[in-house]
Amino acid sequence: MQDEYRTVAREGVHETEVNRSRFLCALAPAATEEEAQAFVARIRKEHPTAGHNCFAYVIGADASVQRASDDGEPGGTAGVPMLQMLTRREMRYVVAVVTRYFGGVKLGAGGLIRAYGGAVGEALDTLGTVTRRRYRLATVTVDHARAGKMENDLRSTGRAVRDVRYGEAVEIEIGLPEADVEQFRAWLADVSAGDAGFELGGEAYG
Numbered sequence: 666m667q668d669e670y671r672t673v674a675r676e677g678v679h680e681t682e683v684n685r686s687r688f689l690c691a692l693a694p695a696a697t698e699e700e701a702q703a704f705v706a707r708i709r710k711e712h713p714t715a716g717h718n719c720f721a722y723v724i725g726a727d728a729s730v731q732r733a734s735d736d737g738e739p740g741g742t743a744g745v746p747m748l749q750m751l752t753r754r755e756m757r758y759v760v761a762v763v764t765r766y767f768g769g770v771k772l773g774a775g776g777l778i779r780a781y782g783g784a785v786g787e788a789l790d791t792l793g794t795v796t797r798r799r800y801r802l803a804t805v806t807v808d809h810a811r812a813g814k815m816e817n818d819l820r821s822t823g824r825a826v827r828d829v830r831y832g833e834a835v836e837i838e839i840g841l842p843e844a845d846v847e848q849f850r851a852w853l854a855d856v857s858a859g860d861a862g863f864e865l866g867g868e869a870y871g
Contacts, residue, residue: 669798670726670757683744683780685768686811692761695853698724698732701760708762714823716767719781721747722760726870728752738765738781742774755787761785773864776841797870800840805853806862807835818856824849834862840869 691708695701701722709718717736721744724730733744747761748854763784772780807815812835819826825840841849853861
């Protein structure tokens, strides 16, 4: 598995104009291929009179799923350059839809490739990207008397506290880089005088 990946910071739209044609690039994070396809369908519905709604998406931290569509533009002039821009920027779990409103001037194959790829690049620059790192999920269990101080200690040492559950005991779910697990185990035993429970879970990105 990849230790980290980049994706878009948020959903948004960025517009560019090339020779009077308008290119609206809508970007969104997408956890699954179904989410990506639903986003494409939504954008198509929002622009029923547009000439083309071309898309590209990359799903998986290892980019295992990649799809692109020219949506009626000449083959290889829209979806492929959009996908190339996403992969060149090492983007993952992301979907891009470029909606084109024709301005009356033909751009030619080279012009289309630059326009569609460029629309995605500019949208990424404008909306911003974030890096998600792989974590091991872990649960720290303490009694109620210690819970507040433990949560403060975890946060003050920069640990990613993901959830706090109150039951007979208090369970604090955290994310740990794999390399820090043993060091954290020792730290926890030290600050809790051996009273805190510690259980490793699965993996997640955060």
